[in-house]
Amino acid sequence: TVTLSNPVEKVAYLIIFHILFVLFVWTYWKSIFTLPVQPGKKYHMSYADQERYENEERPEVQRQILAEIARKLPVYTRTGSGGIRFCDRCQLIKPDRCHHCTVCAICVLKMDHHCPWVNNCIGFSNYKFFLLFLAYSLLYCLYIAATVFKYFIKYWTGELTNGRSKFHILFLLFVAVMFFVSLMCLFGYHCWLVSRNRSTLEAFSAPVFQNGPDKNGFNLGFIKNLQQVFGEEKKLWLLPIASSQGDGHFFPMRALCEAQNPLLAHEEQWEDDGMGEEPHDSGEASSLAIERET
Numbered sequence: 001t002v003t004l005s006n007p008v009e010k011v012a013y014l015i016i017f018h019i020l021f022v023l024f025v026w027t028y029w030k031s032i033f034t035l036p037v038q039p040g041k042k043y044h045m046s047y048a049d050q051e052r053y054e055n056e057e058r059p060e061v062q063r064q065i066l067a068e069i070a071r072k073l074p075v076y077t078r079t080g081s082g083g084i085r086f087c088d089r090c091q092l093i094k095p096d097r098c099h100h101c102t103v104c105a106i107c108v109l110k111m112d113h114h115c116p117w118v119n120n121c122i123g124f125s126n127y128k129f130f131l132l133f134l135a136y137s138l139l140y141c142l143y144i145a146a147t148v149f150k151y152f153i154k155y156w157t158g159e160l161t162n163g164r165s166k167f168h169i170l171f172l173l174f175v176a177v178m179f180f181v182s183l184m185c186l187f188g189y190h191c192w193l194v195s196r197n198r199s200t201l202e203a204f205s206a207p208v209f210q211n212g213p214d215k216n217g218f219n220l221g222f223i224k225n226l227q228q229v230f231g232e233e234k235k236l237w238l239l240p241i242a243s244s245q246g247d248g249h250f251f252p253m254r255a256l257c258e259a260q261n262p263l264l265a266h267e268e269q270w271e272d273d274g275m276g277e278e279p280h281d282s283g284e285a286s287s288l289a290i291e292r293e294t
Helices: 007-033 047-055 059-070 127-156 163-196 200-204 222-230 262-273 282-286
Strands: 099-101 106-108 113-115 120-122
Touching (some): 007 127, 047 059, 127 163, 127 222, 163 222
Antiparallel strands (some): 099 106, 113 120
């Protein structure tokens, strides 16, 4: 067996190992058992609206029903065709950055992806925990590789004579390095996403606003982007404690000039449309197309 001759060095190694192990298990547990948050009740159709919507056969009237519901909600993103984002499976108007997960069979606030590693949907409620899980897993693998490497050198130079120890050292070093490389790529990619304030889904398909697709629509700058995920309390950034800003239903958008501000454009549109006013032409009706996608 491999032993450390210096007791102080042994204690230091054990302390670091247990700290990393506790943080690794804690963040993994939080990533698994923190359930994804679904949209609030105000985004769901009432029984009366649902019955009216389902009994209506005319598409243009269905669009108008959705328009009446959506104008009461703070939703500013649209479908690719400029229509209202509606989930016909959950029967709700989708909040900004919300998507339907086919595995969980629910709409998830600020959905990033469904992760097979933790068998859970990664979204607003647990994205911070998932990032910390990747970070501490990376450090854990790095620690294992660094502490085993000097014994690998001894094996290579022939200083170790125990054949069983040689196999254990080679296997442990190989596994640690393999996971370190894969985790470094995944963690680096998510760090890039956080710095741009994008989700994995938004990286592949830019969110659409009333002035068109904008991949930087939620980009507030590096510091504010970090605060969106980790919060303003820096002492909580490295701990798996919920500190993300907001409630997952509304997200600040990048500052634009007043004429192109999607918030102002949204408010102006609903003021012009009116509550019970029917669309006057086919162009307005087509702009309220229903989204039926995941």
